[in-house]
Amino acid sequence: MPRYRIQYSKRGSSCYISHLDLVRTLERAFRRAGLPIAFSEGFNPHPRFSFAAPLPVGVEGLAEVLEVELQEPVEHKDLAQRLNGTLPPGLAVLEVTSVPDNAPAPMATLTGAGYVVHIDADDLPGPLPEGAVQDFLDQERIEVTRKSKDGKEKIRDIRPGILKMEVLSQVSGLTVQLELKTGSTMNVRPEEVMEAFFRFTGMTLDKADLEIVRTRLF
Amino acid sequence: MEKQLDKILRRVQKPGRYSGGEWNAVRKDWQSTDVKMAFAFPDVYEVGMSHLGLQILYGMVNDREDALLERVFAPWPDMEEQLRNTGLPLTSLESRRPLRDFDIIGFTLQYELSFTNILNMLDLAGIPLRSADRAGGDYPLVVAGGPCAFNPEPIADFIDVFVIGEGEEAVNELLDAYLSARRSGEGRRDLLLRLAGCDGFYVPSLYRVEYNEQGTVHMVTPVGKNVPALVRKRVVADMDAAYFPTRMVVPAIESVHDRAMLEVQRGCTRGCRFCQAGVIYRPVREKEPQTLLRHAGELLCSTGWGEISLTSLSTSDYSRVAPLVSELIKQHGPAGVNVSLPSLRVDAFSVGLAREVQKVRRSSLTFAPEAGTQRLRDVINKGVTEDNLMEAVEAAFTAGWHSIKLYFMIGLPTETDEDLHGIANLARRVLNKGHALVRAKGRLKVTVSVSSFVPKSHTAFQWEPQNTMAELKRKQALLRDLLRGRGLVFKWHDPQSSFLEAVLSRGDRRLAPAIEAAWQNGARFDGWSEFFDLGKWQRAFESTGVDPRWYAYHRYEYNDTLPWDHISAGVSKKYLVREHRRSMEGAITPDCRNGRCPGCGLCTTLATKPYLAGGETVAPLPDTVQ
Numbered sequence: 086m087p088r089y090r091i092q093y094s095k096r097g098s099s100c101y102i103s104h105l106d107l108v109r110t111l112e113r114a115f116r117r118a119g120l121p122i123a124f125s126e127g128f129n130p131h132p133r134f135s136f137a138a139p140l141p142v143g144v145e146g147l148a149e150v151l152e153v154e155l156q157e158p159v160e161h162k163d164l165a166q167r168l169n170g171t172l173p174p175g176l177a178v179l180e181v182t183s184v185p186d187n188a189p190a191p192m193a194t195l196t197g198a199g200y201v202v203h204i205d206a207d208d209l210p211g212p213l214p215e216g217a218v219q220d221f222l223d224q225e226r227i228e229v230t231r232k233s234k235d236g237k238e239k240i241r242d243i244r245p246g247i248l249k250m251e252v253l254s255q256v257s258g259l260t261v262q263l264e265l266k267t268g269s270t271m272n273v274r275p276e277e278v279m280e281a282f283f284r285f286t287g288m289t290l291d292k293a294d295l296e297i298v299r300t301r302l303f
Numbered sequence: 304m305e306k307q308l309d310k311i312l313r314r315v316q317k318p319g320r321y322s323g324g325e326w327n328a329v330r331k332d333w334q335s336t337d338v339k340m341a342f343a344f345p346d347v348y349e350v351g352m353s354h355l356g357l358q359i360l361y362g363m364v365n366d367r368e369d370a371l372l373e374r375v376f377a378p379w380p381d382m383e384e385q386l387r388n389t390g391l392p393l394t395s396l397e398s399r400r401p402l403r404d405f406d407i408i409g410f411t412l413q414y415e416l417s418f419t420n421i422l423n424m425l426d427l428a429g430i431p432l433r434s435a436d437r438a439g440g441d442y443p444l445v446v447a448g449g450p451c452a453f454n455p456e457p458i459a460d461f462i463d464v465f466v467i468g469e470g471e472e473a474v475n476e477l478l479d480a481y482l483s484a485r486r487s488g489e490g491r492r493d494l495l496l497r498l499a500g501c502d503g504f505y506v507p508s509l510y511r512v513e514y515n516e517q518g519t520v521h522m523v524t525p526v527g528k529n530v531p532a533l534v535r536k537r538v539v540a541d542m543d544a545a546y547f548p549t550r551m552v553v554p555a556i557e558s559v560h561d562r563a564m565l566e567v568q569r570g571c572t573r574g575c576r577f578c579q580a581g582v583i584y585r586p587v588r589e590k591e592p593q594t595l596l597r598h599a600g601e602l603l604c605s606t607g608w609g610e611i612s613l614t615s616l617s618t619s620d621y622s623r624v625a626p627l628v629s630e631l632i633k634q635h636g637p638a639g640v641n642v643s644l645p646s647l648r649v650d651a652f653s654v655g656l657a658r659e660v661q662k663v664r665r666s667s668l669t670f671a672p673e674a675g676t677q678r679l680r681d682v683i684n685k686g687v688t689e690d691n692l693m694e695a696v697e698a699a700f701t702a703g704w705h706s707i708k709l710y711f712m713i714g715l716p717t718e719t720d721e722d723l724h725g726i727a728n729l730a731r732r733v734l735n736k737g738h739a740l741v742r743a744k745g746r747l748k749v750t751v752s753v754s755s756f757v758p759k760s761h762t763a764f765q766w767e768p769q770n771t772m773a774e775l776k777r778k779q780a781l782l783r784d785l786l787r788g789r790g791l792v793f794k795w796h797d798p799q800s801s802f803l804e805a806v807l808s809r810g811d812r813r814l815a816p817a818i819e820a821a822w823q824n825g826a827r828f829d830g831w832s833e834f835f836d837l838g839k840w841q842r843a844f845e846s847t848g849v850d851p852r853w854y855a856y857h858r859y860e861y862n863d864t865l866p867w868d869h870i871s872a873g874v875s876k877k878y879l880v881r882e883h884r885r886s887m888e889g890a891i892t893p894d895c896r897n898g899r900c901p902g903c904g905l906c907t908t909l910a911t912k913p914y915l916a917g918g919e920t921v922a923p924l925p926d927t928v929q
Contacts (some may be wrong), residue, residue, distance in 0.1 A: 098323055098324030098555075099324060099555070100323040100603075101318040101322040101555070102319055102555050102556065103317075103319065103556065105557070109553060109561075110326075112607070112609065113326070113553060113606065113607030113609070114607060115607070116603075116607070116608075116638070117326075117604070117605070117607035121638075124639065127475075130639075142318065142319075143312065171607070173324060175324060175326060190369060205313065223779040229459045267408060292312045294309075294310075294313075297312075
């Protein structure tokens with residue numbers, strides 16, 4: 086069955102749709118568009134969707150990746166247009182390409198993600214010291230504590246996962262660009278980097294103040 | 304404010320409850336729309352979005368050019384905390400406008416235990432709770448409708464106007480009256496008088512209530528010209544031609560019932576004597592199968608839902624249900640659409656239907672015999688027999704189900720321990736039947752779920768007291784002992800919340816201070832066991848000098864004026880008295896579907912009549928005693 090790679094954006098009110106609800110939302114949008122998705126076999130068939138990386142609730146995505154198997158071939162342009170006509174506000178298809186049958190799942194080839202993180206001036210715990218980002222990155226290790234599923238706390242070094250960190254603007258608050266390792270080998274979250282960064286500068290940050298946009302997946 | 308709202312949305316558990324932007328949601332131009340109404344559901348988003356009435360009114364009002372309807376739901380406690388901390392007002396989902404900016408706020412009253420959420424929503428909107436305190440200012444008109452409006456008295460002080468009966472009939476009149484009043488420069492009181500003169504609109508501030516020394520209502524007197532002494536419910540005469548929303552809003556986060564809803568009929572004439580819905584949704588009005596198939600097609604196409612549920616009070620009673628189900632499966636099955644039947648009658652026919660719609664025997668089948676002995680089933684007029692039940696479970700086990708749920712009510716009038724033993728015996732008979740028929744014995748399960756009887760207004764049992772909490776607990780303990788054993792599961796409802804439900808459903812205007820005090824004590828989401836706290840209510844009753852036990856445990860006399868007697872569901876009180884007497888004799892009253900009229904008085908009072916698909920006049924139900 087034909088397989089398509091769909092690059093889409095998830096912005097505005099749609100960023101509050103959780104990953105599980107997004108699957109349902111997309112399934113319905115495909116249905117409304119009259120695009121027959123292929124379903125898995127078994128007692129509880131589910132649509133053959135495959136995502137590169139789930140987007141956390143509240144985070145906008147500018148170029149997310151989804152692969153879908155359809156029951157019959159559809160022109161790329163047609164697929165994009167029809168789906169755009171039935172997606173709820175905030176979700177939009179940007180590009181459709183074909184994927185060969187034997188291609189690995191998008192999750193398997195993913196290595197990193199780019200983010201833009203913004204904190205409002207009102208929410209900034211204090212002014213940033215000169216050269217803070219460089220000093221932060223110059224550390225040999227950047228340790229964060231993460232709770233695993235069984236509730237145990239684990240210390241991890243995320244420094245190798247920070248590929249890039251750069252201040253974009255300090256005009257109204259702070260805007261930072263990040264490139265982080267993402268995927269099965271190493272997964273670093275933007276909020277843990279920001280938290281570690283502020284801790285490094287001696288300030289505490291409320292993670293809920295972060296406005297996070299995922300700009301790309303690579 | 305938009306920005307601030309986004310900030311607090313990052314701090315709550317499920318922001319999708321408040322963000323709006325769902326498929327088929329309607330966003331109209333605020334400035335150029337004459338009348339703005341908010342549909343307020345006093346429970347959380349996932350519950351409210353499962354409600355058909357919301358979808359109907361949403362579609363109807365938004366189809367008008369001069370009006371808009373936006374939604375608002377009760378904020379979950381985490382969101383309430385955020386709103387209170389930041390001082391942001393409660394806003395609608397569509398345009399994110401404060402509720403205060405609307406002309407009309409319409410609450411739906413689906414269950415009594417949502418009353419404190421209404422107060423909380425008004426408060427979060429910055430609107431005075433009491434109707435009297437809104438009289439002076441430029442506040443929205445606060446309207447309420449739905450089943451609990453049939454005894455509106457406990458919340459009469461908080462609501463400006465109640466709509467009695469079916470909203471489709473009344474909502475356009477409400478909007479028109481509002482617009483006319485505005486055009487002619489009328490003030491709030493004039494508007495209320497105008498509405499009080501319309502059929503089915505009850506303006507509580509225009510009625511004076513006097514009480515007897517014994518505590519009952521002495522008299523309810525309308526004050527003002529054209530204010531009727533009796534407010535009659537509104538009924539949709541032609542269900543088949545009635546508006547039906549085929550462009551339903553598709554919730555963005557998973558709701559309790561996340562599927563297309565197709566209302567096959569309204570009303571139920573079985574006449575179970577405890578059932579309020581059976582009275583307030585009378586008469587039975589079936590839709591034609593062609594209409595339903597057309598609506599189903601449009602609905603599935605516009606929403607993309609993969610499941611369609613045939614809704615009504617008792618769906619397998621719909622006279623064309625079998626051909627409808629086959630045709631729906633034929634038309635939409637190939638596209639992967641499932642059909643679901645939420646309510647099953649206790650007979651083999653219904654199991655056959657369930658079998659047709661469920662290719663995979665997932666989950667369990669539920670039947671509601673309601674009482675454990677034939678004597679008590681006759682008292683409540685549940686015509687179902689033990690044979691009906693055994694045939695139904697035999698069909699179910701044979702068809703591959705291995706889990707059966709049985710619903711019963713305890714605390715019913717005249718109930719003795721023998722009836723409780725009857726429940727246990729019935730459950731064991733079902734279990735034994737399962738042992739004989741089910742191959743995977745380890746998976747065989749019979750769940751007995753008991754709720755506690757709550758006397759409701761407008762029913763034959765409206766005069767009856769509720770069992771005390773202690774008595775209900777004793778009965779539950781007895782059942783728990785009787786239902787021990789492999790394959791049996793016993794579930795029960797908290798008698799404390801049933802007690803409060805009885806107080807609120809049989810209450811009068813003197814409860815208002817207690818409801819307000821309970822809200823002040825922090826009562827919210829009382830229908831949710833994780834939040835319900837009778838202690839908050841008990842303190843509220845004490846501080847306001849209300850004895851809740853009197854309301855729940857008092858036996859009314861036939862000649863007492865009941866707090867809701869000035870609200871008419873169309874069924875005569877004489878009929879209810881007769882039904883109550885017959886119930887005490889254990890005499891059953893047949894359904895009017897089989898052609899004989901039991902004389903409930905509704906058709907003459909409301910100038911309406913039952914309608915069966917195809918214009919049939921007789922369509923008896925197979926599982927009832929004729």
